Amino acid sequence: MSAVAAIPALEIDDLSVTFGHGAKAVTAVRRVSIDVPVGHTVGLVGESGSGKSTIAKAAVGIVTPSAGRILLGGVDLGTLGHGDQAVARRRLQLIPQDPYSSLSPRRTIGETMAEALDPVRASVGRHRDRIVHWLEAVKLDADSLVRYPHEFSGGQRQRVAIARALAVEPQVVIADEITSALDVSVQAEILALLVQLREELDLTMLFISHNLAVVRQVCDRTAVLYRGDLVESGDTVAMFADPQHDYTRTLLAAVPGSALMTLDQPSSRDR
Numbered sequence: 346m347s348a349v350a351a352i353p354a355l356e357i358d359d360l361s362v363t364f365g366h367g368a369k370a371v372t373a374v375r376r377v378s379i380d381v382p383v384g385h386t387v388g389l390v391g392e393s394g395s396g397k398s399t400i401a402k403a404a405v406g407i408v409t410p411s412a413g414r415i416l417l418g419g420v421d422l423g424t425l426g427h428g429d430q431a432v433a434r435r436r437l438q439l440i441p442q443d444p445y446s447s448l449s450p451r452r453t454i455g456e457t458m459a460e461a462l463d464p465v466r467a468s469v470g471r472h473r474d475r476i477v478h479w480l481e482a483v484k485l486d487a488d489s490l491v492r493y494p495h496e497f498s499g500g501q502r503q504r505v506a507i508a509r510a511l512a513v514e515p516q517v518v519i520a521d522e523i524t525s526a527l528d529v530s531v532q533a534e535i536l537a538l539l540v541q542l543r544e545e546l547d548l549t550m551l552f553i554s555h556n557l558a559v560v561r562q563v564c565d566r567t568a569v570l571y572r573g574d575l576v577e578s579g580d581t582v583a584m585f586a587d588p589q590h591d592y593t594r595t596l597l598a599a600v601p602g603s604a605l606m607t608l609d610q611p612s613s614r615d616r
């Protein structure tokens with residue numbers, strides 16, 4: 346492998362995030378480092394409140410790290426000026442946890458997609474073909490573009506969120522618990538869609554989940570977070586076979602062997 350190919354797509358390097366000040370300060374993430382190599386899917390697991398979303402938000406710049414660096418293709422985003430940073434950050438796209446708050450209620454799906462494709466000239470007319478292409482890629486009808494988020498189910502909104510993130514043709518996608526707010530009946534469908542698109546588009550992904558059965562199926566590497574600390578990381582198969590940390594063992598013990606979620610082919614639609 347050449348030296349260039351060995352540079353991870355995304356490096357979260359010694360990241361710490363503290364919310365609040367003084368006596369009320371809460372350190373949500375403590376000196377966490379995670380590499381996401383090109384073409385790989387890395388799982389980030391941990392119980393509720395362990396800091397998974399905080400890491401995702403720090404990576405995309407929604408929350409400010411108190412220490413550490415975020416590197417995209419070897420470039421430290423913190424060293425870039427405002428404009429360059431905005432351009433670079435477009436290549437790192439977050440699919441957020443909650444499809445009900447992540448789409449603007451006052452914008453049509455087309456307007457949301459146009460904004461993602463071209464923040465400067467976000468016209469639906471100008472970008473219609475690409476918008477339709479991406480809506481169809483996530484198996485939504487082309488006429489979805491004139492509709493508003495409230496007209497869609499949670500699963501359909503999450504399809505829009507996936508389309509919006511992928512339309513930017515990002516270098517790295519962070520998927521933060523993208524099915525946790527959805528009905529169980531559509532969770533597998535959305536996951537299967539993401540996995541299908543990952544194969545088709547050769548995506549590089551940080552996949553956040555508290556569902557270890559899903560992580561085992563989707564991720565080739567896994568990082569385990571416990572109360573803001575990274576306690577273990579490595580090859581998923583090896584880790585699941587021989588967990589090194591007590592917390593990882595506890596997490597794995599809670600996964601029934603039969604609980605593997607089957608990733609149905611996303612042929613039927615969640616409507």
Ligand SMILES: Nc1ncnc2c1ncn2[C@@H]1O[C@H](COP(=O)(O)OP(=O)(O)OP(=O)(O)O)[C@@H](O)[C@H]1O
Binds near residue numbers: 392400555
């Ligand atoms: N804006 C904020 N202000 C203060 N504390 C916050 C803020 N955001 C998160 N926290 C705290 O940081 C910790 C980590 O939260 P985070 O949302 O990252 O957890 P998570 O692992 O994503 O949990 P879940 O699985 O429930 O989504 C929690 O204690 C949370 O209360």
Ligand SMILES: [Mg+2]
Binds near residue numbers: 397399442
């Ligand atoms: Mg979260």
